[in-house]
Structures are given as C-alpha cells and as structure tokens.
Amino acid sequence: MLLVSEPTLGEQEKAALAAVIASNWITMGDRVRAFEAAFAAAHGADDAVAVNSCTAGLHLALAALEIGPGDAVLVPSLSFVATANCVLHAGAAPVFVDIDGPGRPLISIEDAACRCTERTRAVVVVHYAGAVADREAWRGFAVAKGLRLIEDAAQAAGAPGAGSFGDAAVFSFYGNKNMTTAEGGMVIARDPAVLSIVRQLRGHGMTSSTRERIDTRTPGYDVTRLGWNYRLDELRAAIGSVQLQSLTKWNDRRAMLTRCYWEALAERCPDVQVPFANGNIASAYHILPAVLPEMTDRDRIMALMRDAGVQTTVHYPPIHTLSFYREKGPSVSLPRTEAFARRELTLPLHPKLTEQDVVHVADALRRSLAWPGVRR
Secondary structure (H helix, E strand, O other): OOOOOOOOOHHHHHHHHHHHHHHHHOOOOOOHHHHHHHHHHOOOOOOOOOEEHHHHHHHHHHOOOOOOOOOOEEEOOOOOOOOHHHHHOOOOOEEEEEEEOOOEEEHHHHHHHHOOOEEEEEEEEEEHHOOOOHHHHHHHHHHHHHOOOEEOOOOOOOOOOOOOOOOOEEEOOEOOOOOOOOOOEEEEEEEEEOOOOHHHOOOOOOOOOHHHHHHHHHHOOOEEOOOOOOOOOHHHHHHHHHHHHHHHHHHHHHHHHHHHHHHHHHOOOOEEEOOOOOHHHHHHEHHHHHHHHEEEOHHHHHHHHHHOEEOOOOOOOOOOHHHHHHHHHOOOHHHHHHHHHHHEEEEOOOOOOOHHHHHHHHHHHHHHHOOOOOEE
C-alpha cells in the first residue's frame, strides 16, 4: 500500500533518543532550547518556542496577542478543525472565510475583507498543502484593517517565507508532517515580547523552568500569568533536531515528486485539476491535493484506488460543515470551499516515494475514473 504520508525515521533518531535517556534528563531542558534555536535559524527568525503541538501553539499565539472574549477572528474553513478550535479556546469567535478557488485553495483576501466588522481583531492565514500565502498582500491587509496576523504554518515547515510575515507563526511536527517529533510544534513571533509571553504561558505562567532553577540554584519562582502545560520534552526535541537537518533535502524531494505528479496527471487524467500546478508559489509540498471532475463518485474512486494499493484521503471536510460548528452557525455558506471539498482527493506524497510510484498512482487514478458508474 502506498500511503498518503509516511515519516522518515532511522538510526540517527534512535541514537538521539538513546542519548537523552543516557543523560537522565528527559523533561524540557538543553535539547529543547537547542531545537528552538536551530528551527528559528532555519526560518530566518531570531528565536522560537517549542510546544507540545501546533494546536497548543495557536492557542498560545492568540493569548499572547491578547485575542479573547468579544473578539472575532477570521479563519479559513478549509483547514484542520484545530484552526477554529483554538479561537474558541481563546474565548473569541471564529468567522469562516472562503478560498480563492480550486486552483488556489487559500483563504481569500477579498472574502476576508467582506467579513470584517468592528469586532474583528485578527486573521489566521493557513498555508494549505504547504503553499505559502501572499506575504505582501496579507501584511498590507492586516495593517490596513488594524488586525493581528497569525500564520497557521502547520503544513509549511521549511517553506521559503513561511513564518516571516505574521505577528506569530505556528508549525506542526505531527507524525504526518514534513518533519516530525510524533507530537509537537513551534511558535515564531515578530515581537520578542510576544514570544516571551508565549514561552511563559507554555509552562503554567511560571517565571522560570525547572532546568533554569537548577542551573541558577534558585529554587523559587513566581506565577504572573495564567498559563497551560504546553511544554515539549527532551525526547521529542532530540528527534526534531535530527529531523530538521534533513528538512530541506526532504522538501526538495517532495518538490520533485510533485512536478512528476503534474506531468503524469496532465497526461493520464487531463480532467483532474491539481492546485498550484503553475508552480509560481513557494511551498513545502506537504500534500498532493487533486480536484476530481464534477459529478464523480469520490467514495468509489477511493475504494478503487485502495484496491490498486494506493491510499487516498481528503483535506479537509470544511470546518463550518462539521456538526459542532454547523450547530453554532447553520447559515454559514462558503460556495468555493464547499465545491472544492466535495471534489478534493489527496494522493500519496512523501520522500520515500519513487517516480515510478507516482506513475503508478496516476495510472490507478486514470483506471478508477474510467470505471463504469464512477461518473454520475
């Protein structure tokens, strides 16, 4: 079975974990700090804060930027549910925004402008599929509207420009991401004061960490903010430091495989649209979304692909259509997001694939689309 995503793990990660265990210090310490510094440098930032998930990072970013009760936050509905959940966790209200279209399924700046009110305090821009949203356009939009700008860069680790223009940017290291620590995330912020607040809030609002108290031989601490337990441990940081060293190489391979997909699908499945296929957008090439022809039975296609040894999935069911959010906003309508989500099919993309695998996937999709009854 060719999987949609698959981590790349090996002897270096094993050795890094063994070294942590041998050190007898497994909670947040020197390895976490080294990982933060290396990740920040790789993304052109001065510093970063490691957390136990991208979800935690988004929550902390909103809190540090003082987004809370009474505020409205613009978010794309085409994202994982955590993007909107974190707004609710902060006490604010998510306002769902449509995408540009099937060829560019990123949050629409025009629709965002239409949904701004006097309550709107922030916008969360998701780098869908690893494709980085327009830096200048969104920075200008945020400044003109007086909004905080947050990059949900969960899928964009290592992408050129990711994390460079938001007031805060948050990355994910979940098991299906371009680099992984199993669970984990990283926060970058333009203002060092904001990042300092994020750092304090991840550890219960305490003014010092356990390791800092040991190093300075000062056992006391204070709590000056209401925080959470969102810390990353040494084991995951050790894996992350190893993974980070290969991120550029793996992203380059993802880019090569994506170009192979563009060619193979254009030849074999010309009526299947591939977002961002013009190649003029910076990307980490996290997933390979394909848009099936109108009136195609996607469930049947997925079953046929599985029979051919190819796993597929969907990114994503629109957040506003999920039961929890539908009950909160039954009248929300995002035509472009809904149309895209009905036809989107995610194909395998990860560094372990070969060019022959890509051709096999494209051929399997061609045969599946030709199966009797698939086109309604």
